[in-house]
Amino acid sequence: xxxRKRKARSSNASGYIGVTLNGKRYCARIRIDGxxxxxxxxxxxxxxxxxxxxxxxxxxxxxxxxx
Numbered sequence: 623x624x625x626r627k628r629k630a631r632s633s634n635a636s637g638y639i640g641v642t643l644n645g646k647r648y649c650a651r652i653r654i655d656g657x658x659x660x661x662x663x664x665x666x667x668x669x670x671x672x673x674x675x676x677x678x679x680x681x682x683x684x685x686x687x688x689x
Contacts, residue, residue: 636648636670636671637667638668638670638674638689639671639687639688640652640661640670640671640689641667641671641674641689643667647663647664648663648664648665648666648669649662649664649670650662650663650664650670650671650674650677651674652674659677661677671689672689674689675688675689
């Protein structure tokens, strides 16, 4: 069997929804009522994606919108 690389779920460089690279750190952001809210900055994209997912779950977003 050949191993395939997993395709990134978003079009940004981090490969995660709601996560962007800001300098050397990753920033997690989510849009609430049309306003962009910064969740925080993290050392890795995976940490930022987990923070985004936690915020999205708290807001009742559908599972399809998670990383």
